[in-house]
Amino acid sequence: MANRQLTFSIFRYNPHTPEIKPRMQEYRLEELPGMTMFVALNKIREEQDPTLMFDFVCRAAICGSCAMLINGKPRLACKTLAKDLPARITMFPLPVFKLIGDLSVDTGTWFRHMSLKTEAWVHSNKQFDPAKPEDRMDNETALKIYEAERCIECGCCIAGCATANIREDFLGAAGINRIARFMVDPRDERTGEQYFEIMGTEEGAFGCVGLMACDDNCPMQLPLQMQLAFVRRKMAAVGWKYKPQAV
Amino acid sequence: MATQQKLLTRNPRADMLVDLLELFSGLFLVGFLWTHMFFVGVIYFGANIFDRFSIFLDKYYLSYIGIAAVILVFLTHLVVAGRRIPNRYREQKIVWRHARMIGHTDTWIWVFQTITGMAILILGSIHVWAVTSGWPIRAMISAGRMTHFLWFYALLLIISEYHAGFGLYRQFVKWGWFNRHSVGAVLKTISVIIVLIGVGIMWVLLRLGGAR
Known part of the structure; x- marks a missing residue:
């Protein structure tokens, strides 16, 4: 059986050459067995158009660099097989994030802002003693933390979120999942009120409308609905009793 | 952005x-x-019982208190739930483009949630006005309304059940007590049953109106 001829319709725009307007460009490629979008894009770049911009590093769904809209859905190029797609494939860069060019976006700046905003590090006043053995953590807690930490920061949840698309300050599933990770960590000494200051707002848990495009499109299949609900419930419980100090 | 306005009004x-x-x-x-729906459903037991039930509600001022409370909550809901609606032209363009592009069922459901919400504001207001200006609630008066405004009530029935069913679903999703796919299935079933009860009521009222 002859291999399918695939047609790629790819978004082209380079912010450094604004005189060339954004456009869709078509490429044709023969499908190969087991071909991923990552392989296809590299073939196009090598054989047809060396100016095509897109990101990848690990080609194994670990680094999160190659996220893009494939036929409208946020996907990792390296994890998306041609055989699961129709013969005509459109590719757009992820929305929300700053466009570097063509399919390449800067997710780093967004995720750095999110990390700083959520203060994504363990807050502890304990004096570190390198000679002492570490405190033990029960396995269940460790697994909960690990589950949230599986996030590869690809940005698919943010690109898929209608709220994040219209509201720049919304921290989205990635941000709320990040906070959930620290909430279950017994080493983090932050109080409920401290978490509430970050997450008990429209930028955090209460900004979510519940469309679950994050949950449905997460390439790592993180349990995002349950993480969002966990933080929302926790924030409501804290916020109900919270007495903020007057200015 | 910590401008002084934001700090002081925070x-x-x-x-x-x-x-x-x-x-x-x-x-x-x-x-x-x-x-x-269950109150109006009393019509299944006959026009007479329907009227007596209505008189009973009026006698203890339950209908007056009820209608006033519902209007108040309705307006509150309009303001607080309405804040979610992308109301700028640019936001509207993004949302429609996003919904078309991503082809995601729940996103489309929400787009229609905002549309049905606005539709209920208009149709619901007309309904409340029609009922209160044609006071009291009696089977024959209702039957007359149904005969004249059949399509209006058919539309109001469907969009309000859609909005209520999916609104409830959305809250279950956000608070996450249950798996959302099973919650969705249960709520869809309930909504369909309520719509069917409503269609039955409309049929009974139409027959009543035609027999006049």
């Missing part, structure tokens, strides 16, 4: 309270809508 609990108000006003309205 209330850390405001977003949560508004969100909870959206939840509780919504729950109240869903409760009302379903109760309303």
Whole structure:
């Protein structure tokens, strides 16, 4: 059986050459067995158009660099097989994030802002003693933390979120999942009120409308609905009793 | 951005309270809508019992208190749930483009949630005005309304049940007590049953109106 001829319709725009307007460009490629979008894009770049911009590093769904809209859905190029797609494939860069060019976006700046905003590090006043053995953590807690930490920061949840698309300050599933990770960590000494200051707002848990495009499109299949609900419930419980100090 | 306006007007609990108000006003309205359906459903037992039930509600001022409370909660819900609607032209363009592009069922459901919400504002207001200006509620008066405004009521029935069913679904999703796919299936079933009860009521009222 002859291999399918695939047609790629790819978004082209380079912010450094604004005189060339954004456009869709078509490429044709023969499908190969087991071909991923990552392989296809590299073939196009090598054989047809060396100016095509897109990101990848690990080609194994670990680094999160190659996220893009494939036929409208946020996907990792390296994890998306041609055989699961129709013969005509459109590719757009992820929305929300700053466009570097063509399919390449800067997710780093967004995720750095999110990390700083959520203060994504363990807050502890304990004096570190390198000679002492570490405190033990029960396995269940460790697994909960690990589950949230599986996030590869690809940005698919943010690109898929209608709220994040219209509201720049919304921290989205990635941000709320990040906070959930620290909430279950017994080493983090932050109080409920401290978490509430970050997450008990429209930028955090209460900004979510519940469309679950994050949950449905997460390439790592993180349990995002349950993480969002966990933080929302926790924030409501804290916020109900919270007495903020007057200015 | 910490501008002085934002610092001085900041209330850390405001977003949560508004969100909870959206939840509780919504729950109240869903409760009302379903109760309303069972109340109107008394027509199944005959015009006479329907009228007596209506007189009973009037006698203890339950209908007056009920209608006033529902209008108040309705307006509250309009404001607090309405804040979610992308109201700028640019936001509208993004949302429609996003919904078309991503082809995601729940996103489309929400787009229609905002549309049905606005439609209920208009159609619901007309309905409340029609009922209160044609006071009291009696089977023959209702039958007359149904005969003249059949399509209006058919539309109002479907969009309000759609809005209530998916609104409830959305809250279950956000608070996450249950798996959302099973919650969705249960709520769809309930909504279909309520719509069927409603269609039955409309049929009974139409026959009543035609027999006049």
